[in-house]
Amino acid sequence: MGIKSFLAARKEQKKNTGDVPLKVSDYMTTKLITFKSDQRIENVIDTLIKHRISGGPVVNEKNELIGVISEGDCIKQISESRYYNMPMDNQTVEKHMVKNVETIDGNMNIFDAANKFLESKRRRFPIVENGKLVGQISQKDILKAALKLKGHTWK
Template sequence: MAIKSFQGSRRQQQKLKAVDQLPVRVCDYMTKDLITFRTDQKIFEVVEILIRHRISGGPVVNDNNELVGIISEGDCLKQISDNRYYNMPVEKDTVGDRMMTNVDTLDGNMNVFDAASIFLESKHRRFPILENGKLVGQISQKDVLKAALEMKGHTWDPKEK
């Protein structure tokens, strides 16, 4: 009597990717679908957008999608506070009046954990990413935390395997 095995052929298990094969570049974690602002937008319009989308700020671009500044909750608060102090109407204030124009950016090919160090040193909450002078994305502290969660269980050092 022949004994038949009901065990099927086993597939070879796929090896887990080594850390150095996992995407850990800023461009792999940055937000690409951005809410952007224009210099001629009114401050209260920006405030409404920030609240509706639960964001703390965003890039300001021109018609060619070139970065010209950053506007944040703090910039809006400063404008509202100044206007109240000087008893000035707020309706006329624009993004161009209050945006930060000296904007630090990061390279999209930078390691996302190197970007974490820059976040800690700079106290910025977000960095725009430019490619050929055009805005292509933005990396935030939350994006870096998401990358860390994806890396959970892997070694942090790509040289270790």
């Protein structure tokens, strides 16, 4: 008895036609929950829990990025407050936020941004244009972009 081939018709693979969005700005979040430097830490903790986020940008009245506050910053404050037996009532974001914030360009390629996440061990990067906060890209946004691009030839 002879051998028969059971190969079915093959699907044609999608090709990168150049119209596939590959920029950070195509996948960044633009509707952000932001914080003010004079906000109380307890208020920030409530917001983080309510919205199920791990941190957010801190902006001034002109929507200029001045820092980032995270769960870790809040936990550190709770720990210090407990250790020194100090109330948290008067603790503000300004005293606990990270002020030296690394940002990325909205025109950056999504794969270069993924590399930047790996190198920096950060969970999110703010995107600033003309001095104003315009969005934020997170590791989860990179994963979503990768799923959308699945099947395309990546260059």
